[in-house]
Amino acid sequence: MLILDSVHTYYGHIHALKGISLTVNKGEVVTLIGSNGAGKTTTLNTISGVLPTRAGAIYFQDSPRSAGDGSPNARDIDIRLDRLPAHDVARLGVSQSPEGRKIFARLTVQENLAMGAFARSDPEGVLHDLERVFELFPRLKERLSQPGGTLSGGEQQMLAIGRALMSSPRILLLDEPSMGLAPLLVQQIFQIIREINAQGMTILLVEQNAQAALQVADRGYVLETGNIVLSGPAGDLLANPQVAEAYLGI
């Protein structure tokens, strides 16, 4: 569904991603783990178009949204994301829940969710997705008219994920959903990630909490200073002594 082919990204003249290649298949949870500064967030920002790709290609394959009814014209679209501006990437169904949550603090919970559905023009679908978000996060429904900035950290994370889901994405990019949360809340968030995936959502998960991430994920990639050093099924990575030593703190 999403293929990165030796992607290079720079901050000015700093070479941040040195040829990342990874694949996310439909319906999978794929996790990207690594230490601080490895390039995890940079990878996500490059996919979503916030950062420009200097070299390499990002392919996005999916059956188009409107012709998803199996009409003869329904062909898989195959699009180079690296050539599109960020707002068009978002419109294609690549939805990012950014690091540090970055909810719109002065907009209410309702408006935040509405911003998630900004690019959509199907009111009924939006309402349906709103219901779905409330099912996942009943807390948000209670806080609907409250400004986002006044929510607790856990609620803000829920809102960030909810906002990302409101765009009815094809693939969800989650950036450090457990950051700065209490252990109990971390468990809850990962439980919700599992639930969302069970409903058929494809997820690319970036995490520092490698253990929790690998327990949720189907496959994983280990990132180190802009390079992918290891990859494989999540179970294998969990058992890998190198990974255990470097990231699991065992």
Add this chain to the structure above:
Amino acid sequence: MPLQTATGAVRTGLVAFGFLGYLILIGIPAKLGGPALPVLALVAALFFWLILRRESAGLSAVGTGPVPASLERKAGWEIGPQSASDASSVRERLPYQLSQSVLLKGLLAGATLGILIAVVSGIAAAAMGNGIAIQPVFDKIVPINVAALIGVSPGQIPQAEVPFFRYLLQVLFFTGAGLLASLAAAAGRSGLTHAAPIAKLSEQVSGPTIASASRYAGIALPFVLLAYIGWLGLPGVSAFGSNEGTVRLLFTLVATGSGLFAWRLSLPGRERSIVAVLLGLGVLTLPFILDQFQNSVMGLVFIFVMMGLGLNIVVGYAGLLDLGYVAFFAIGAYTYAFLSAPFSSPYISNLLNILGISPETPLLGYWTALPVAMLTAAIGGILLGIPVLRLRGDYLAIVTLGFGEIIRLFMLNLGELTNGPRGILEISQPNLFGLSPATVTSGLLSSQGWTFFVALISSALVAFVAIRLNSSRLGRAWFAMQEDEDVAEATGVHLVRTKLLAFAIGATFAGMAGQLYAARQINIFPENFSLFVSIDALALIIVGGIGSPAGIVLGALALKGLPEVLRGVDEYRIVAFAALLVIMMIVRPAGILPSARRRIQLADPVEAGLDSTAEPVEETDLVEQTGTSKQTANGQEEAK
């Protein structure tokens, strides 16, 4: 408690008297003339408010605490039969009891101050009337000063002809100031919007209270003032000795401003729509009852309301700091000037002569030129927007500042087109359904009244669009962009388009304002469009409350209207004004009437009504309390 309140109130009154006494001793009333009494009353109100708001804050922190959100919701929209638990909860925790003590205190302090001033000015007047000169002791205590303080003409003092009710009026003015201050202080904690439902609820629970009575008083205030303004305008009425026109202007400003508060004090729903319609009608009568001077000031105020609303879209909604906003104002003004007075521009009259059109008559009337001026300004907005798309914050401010200056220098130096510093002359006024402005204005309206009228209608229109935009999809995109451009873009906001739309719509409003300004001035020159217009527009939205249309109206009244009233105190005017701004920024950093969004950012959490984290605890607390009180009540009944 009551005794404490009373002594505290008298003390507050005494301190205020010390302060105002100083102003009187340095001769401020003489400089102000007629408006001295109301202006001093306003100063006293500000003074009282600064003291009372701290007190109300301290009390509420110890005592009743903020209003629970659930109660607000109930109070605001579904006022049905109240259950016993509601009643007790209201009594338990509503700040209305607190408001009562604050209200009493304000009234008492105001009355103390009023009586002191009345007595002192009475003694001074009596002494002067009997030929005793005070001037050797206090050099500024001369008849003209005392007369202004009492509100009579200076000639009446030496003849000892001051009617007694003048002194009563003084007491009344300062007591009113105390009431106003305590109202503002009592409402401040929970916000005016919450004050309305709270007062209503407390009225339903325990009958009419001071809080609910003062709510009705607050709603009635603008109408009383309007009636008063009308009465002051009647021939033969002389209420303040001298400078009566300025007094009326001051009351007009206060009436318009208090209208906004009245609107906030009314309950959402039918009551609010009735109040809004009545207020609208009331304000629309103003151009008919005011004179040329008052109308010209009010016209300028509402031209700046339009400017403020437009700049608010760029700065308040989209978060793009624009210091060159005057450019679009100038573009609108000059566009209309060229269309209305083509003969003033050498280049355009030449061009028209070649085309065989007479340049001696206007090309377009005011209303047909309006879309042209708006469009030209919008194009100007987009032209400015394109190069600054990537700039943020300080850099954006500097570039826009330069743009404003460039436009002014263009107007100054493109002599062939704009007639340079000699300006464009004889611009025509707005017409009405084909009637010439002269016909319109010869009857009911003065020419400035007609400008004011058009300014009112136009700014109502602009305000409507601005308010609708605030809660629209585009508005949300602007706010999201203001918060975080990257995230907004990642949710699908087209940054380029959204930014340019903000610049274009903001510029359109400025173009409208500029056109009306040109019509009002009749002759326009490049120096009318200096940097200070931009600064004024920005200052008024900051003082009023960024993002809040009501606040912007208030800001324009305070920043463009009030200085005209204070013109009499010339050298003190700027000092007073600066002090006022500093005080405002300290006590209300988010502006006088902040928008909900801004309150969140700048105010302290309790004032912004964001104490909801504590809410669940309080709720259970509440249930327990009411539960036990019910039980004890039942127990008592059984015991009987």
